[in-house]
Amino acid sequence: MPALGMAQETGLIVSWLKQPGDAVRTGEALMEVETDKAVMEVEALADGFLSDVRAAPGESVPVGQVVAMIADSADVVPATQIRPVGTEPAAAAAPVALPEGQNIIMPALGMAQETGRVVSWAKVPGEAVAADDVLLEVETDKSTMEVPAGHDGFVAALLAEAGQDVPVGDVIAIITASKPDAPIQARAAAHSAVSEPTPVAPTAPAPHRALEAVVAPDGRILASPKARRLAAEEGLDLGRLVAAGHKQPFHVTDLETLRNLSVTQVDASILPVSAAPATMMHAAHQIGARAPLAGTIDFLARMEAEAGITLPPDTLWARFAAEAYRAAAGVAEIMVEVAALGADPRRIANPDRARLSDQSEDTSGRPAALILRDLTASPITTMRVGPSTAPILSIGKDGESYLLTLDFTDGQLSEDAAIAFITGFAGRLSEPLLHMI
Amino acid sequence: MRDITLSKAVNEAIAEEMRRDPTIFLIGEDVAEAGTPFKVLSGLVEEFGPERIIDTPIAEPGFMGIAVGAAMTGSRPIVDLMFGDFLFLVMDQLCNQAAKTHYMSGGKLNVPLVLRTNLGATRRSAAQHSQSLHALVAHIPGLKVAMPSSAYEAKGLMKTAIRDNNPVVIFEDKLMYNDKSPVPEGEYLIPFGQANIKREGTDITLIGTSSMVQVAERAAELLAAEGISAEVIDPRTIVPLDEETILRSVRKTSRAIVIDEGHQSYGITGEIASRIMEKAFYHLDGPVIRMGAMDVPVPFSPALEDVTVPTPEGVAENARRLMRGEMFHAA
Known part of the structure; x- marks a missing residue:
């Protein structure tokens, strides 16, 4: 008896549309059932022959109770050959001699329930049982419930084991009126043919494109709102993460990397830096590089020893910077401003076209095309003080290296020119003599 | 009790x-x-x-x-x-x-x-x-x-x-x-507009409604086994909404997933996610993720129906992706 309504406990058989022995096909109407809501036709769920009709028209039958069997042949099937739960018809070739009595089926406890799991049997085979006694505990996907025996008598057979999933309506136990001689306890081995519930395929998460390293086409740095806020609060430059080759978008965890990232860790192979948002008050681009101290020191020492000329290092830098800048940017005239931290800046026109010992200060007031900032006498390794009228090349010191940082904006230098400039400058610092010849 | x-x-x-x-x-x-x-x-x-x-x-x-x-x-x-x-x-x-x-x-x-x-x-x-x-x-x-x-x-x-x-x-x-x-045996009332922090955590906030609270809690258990600490919040009433408890949590964790069984589009998940975005924007370390029911009529087929609603596994997977800092794109 199927559950046709939600709160239905019994169904009234209005009429049988097939007679015992009639051939039936899956989907054919088998009987009419009336609930408190409606009269419905109930379809056959298997091909075969209607047999063993157990409820007459006008009879009210509890939901889940067997009302008839569909047999493989037109002969009426005796109750003793009712398939025990889960056994395939083929398994009937080795007939299980089941005792004759009241068949207890897996009840339908929920609406959409297809199977129930036997949690435990409250009775053992052979034990006396009263109709109200709990016979077993059944678990559905929703809850665990105790199921009463429903009949007085003796447990003659338990056809499902604890832990087994049994389709609703399958016979799981038999209760006989008299004490059975050889009560049956089904073992798992006896049910090797038990069909496993079809596992629902695990729901694969919808494929997402996880773009690991993303760079916005306009060069904007991609970072979470929190990472951007914290970076601004701490004065950290997310551009340096880009320069160091870290993947965007940046999150708060990347700030720890950024805090630990000194310029010394910037790859000497010189990486371009993406533009920071225009609202941020600093140069739009930055490039870092390094060069050995030894080149400059050795060269100045040689000048002093061999030519008796003592030069401050920035005269050499101004010359090299002008040379490299001219080559990279293709300019005819170049005014270089040299600014040591704490000292007054001085400007030199075309320092690459004058003798090293004769770099006179230009006092014409013409603006600088390039600013050299000497940080070597301070503990500062790099600094960024906001947009400037000209590219700023900062020279700091770290151990045996100069740390070179070029700050520039789009209007001042192209990325390619900036790379060529700082590469050329770093190369000259490494081998001054080579470039003086 | x-x-x-x-x-x-x-x-x-x-x-x-x-x-x-x-x-x-x-x-x-x-x-x-x-x-x-x-x-x-x-x-x-x-x-x-x-x-x-x-x-x-x-x-x-x-x-x-x-x-x-x-x-x-x-x-x-x-x-x-x-x-x-x-x-x-x-x-x-x-x-x-x-x-x-x-x-x-x-x-x-x-x-x-x-x-x-x-x-x-x-x-x-x-x-x-x-x-x-x-x-x-x-x-x-x-x-x-x-x-x-x-x-x-x-x-x-x-x-x-x-x-x-x-x-x-x-x-x-x-x-x-x-x-x-x-x-409890005795009488009690639960005031409206007072969310319940079902589970405390530090890495990510999972906001669930109705049965999705259980989904969020199970996801939190899956995540805990991987060392991710999820906070689970049950608003209990969506009108009035206890915005402050949600925002306080997100300010702490910086990440949020909102889970609800209504259809995802134009629903509760969008509303709560939007409030988080408006009022805790500078505390967010990733996008606020909505997880609602699929925008389809609920299928009768069990196999189809089951994939239309958020699952603990699905929530946990999105949480992992947020923790990894992956980018989310519309499907």
């Missing part, structure tokens, strides 16, 4: 309030002898009689209208709407009348009415009996909306709803009626 089912908790709340206040009556389909299809109201007609537990014909607009009128004139009706899907039938009575009467009468009339109904898919009830339509009514000023996530919440929120002088719609998850949880 004893464990009782959500169904029993609702029953107790209604019975206790009806004993306390004789102006309360309950009206709906199959509420008396049948005790509703889910047996939530079993035993009430025996105690309070058919004058206070009123069975109606299948006529939702009619009994809803009757209840609104009764509420305006001194009664405190509880309307039982068998399925949340039937809300569409009572929209005028609820949204045009009940929600606006207090305002339009200049405060002269109150509508102390509770509409109890349900939501929730995966019950094989097909497209017209499986929807989660709470966003529809949450959109209407003048209505309060409660979404209990366990038996404890179901009882405490129901009692508060009954005592409220304004219309309250309370959505129970129809799959949770048999779920048990500890419920």
Whole structure:
């Protein structure tokens, strides 16, 4: 008896549309059932022959109770050959001699329930049982419930084991009126043919494109709102993460990397830096590089020893910077401003076209095309003080290296020119003599 | 404290309030002898009689209208709407009348009415009996909306709803009626607009409503095994919404996933995610992720139906992706 309504406990058989022995096909109407809501036709769920009709028209039958069997042949099937739960018809070739009595089926406890799991049997085979006694505990996907025996008598057979999933309506136990001689306890081995519930395929998460390293086409740095806020609060430059080759978008965890990232860790192979948002008050681009101290020191020492000329290092830098800048940017005239931290800046026109010992200060007031900032006498390794009228090349010191940082904006230098400039400058610092010849 | 089912908790709340206040009556389909299809109201007609537990014909607009009128004139009706899907039938009575009467009468009339109904898919009830339509009514000023996530919440929120002088719609998850949880013997009420932090965590905030609270909690367990500490928040009422508890949590964790069983588009997840984005933007370390039901009619096929609602595994996977800082793109 199927559950046709939600709160239905019994169904009234209005009429049988097939007679015992009639051939039936899956989907054919088998009987009419009336609930408190409606009269419905109930379809056959298997091909075969209607047999063993157990409820007459006008009879009210509890939901889940067997009302008839569909047999493989037109002969009426005796109750003793009712398939025990889960056994395939083929398994009937080795007939299980089941005792004759009241068949207890897996009840339908929920609406959409297809199977129930036997949690435990409250009775053992052979034990006396009263109709109200709990016979077993059944678990559905929703809850665990105790199921009463429903009949007085003796447990003659338990056809499902604890832990087994049994389709609703399958016979799981038999209760006989008299004490059975050889009560049956089904073992798992006896049910090797038990069909496993079809596992629902695990729901694969919808494929997402996880773009690991993303760079916005306009060069904007991609970072979470929190990472951007914290970076601004701490004065950290997310551009340096880009320069160091870290993947965007940046999150708060990347700030720890950024805090630990000194310029010394910037790859000497010189990486371009993406533009920071225009609202941020600093140069739009930055490039870092390094060069050995030894080149400059050795060269100045040689000048002093061999030519008796003592030069401050920035005269050499101004010359090299002008040379490299001219080559990279293709300019005819170049005014270089040299600014040591704490000292007054001085400007030199075309320092690459004058003798090293004769770099006179230009006092014409013409603006600088390039600013050299000497940080070597301070503990500062790099600094960024906001947009400037000209590219700023900062020279700091770290151990045996100069740390070179070029700050520039789009209007001042192209990325390619900036790379060529700082590469050329770093190369000259490494081998001054080579470039003086 | 004893464990009782959500169904029993609702029953107790209604019975206790009806004993306390004789102006309360309950009206709906199959509420008396049948005790509703889910047996939530079993035993009430025996105690309070058919004058206070009123069975109606299948006529939702009619009994809803009757209840609104009764509420305006001194009664405190509880309307039982068998399925949340039937809300569409009572929209005028609820949204045009009940929600606006207090305002339009200049405060002269109150509508102390509770509409109890349900939501929730995966019950094989097909497209017209499986929807989660709470966003529809949450959109209407003048209505309060409660979404209990366990038996404890179901009882405490129901009692508060009954005592409220304004219309309250309370959505129970129809799959949770048999779920048990500890419920005190003594009387208690749960105030509206007070979220419950179900589980504390530091890495990510999971905000779930109704049965999605359990989904979030299970996801949090999966994540805990991987060293990710998830905080689970149950708003309990979506109108009024306890924004402060949610924002405080997100400011702490910097990440949030909002899980709800209504359709994802134009729903509760979008509303809560949007408030987080507006008010905790500079604390976010990743996008706020919405996880609602798929934007499709709820399929009858179990295999299809099951994939339309958020699962603990799905929530955990999105949480992992947020923790890894991956980018999310629309499918």
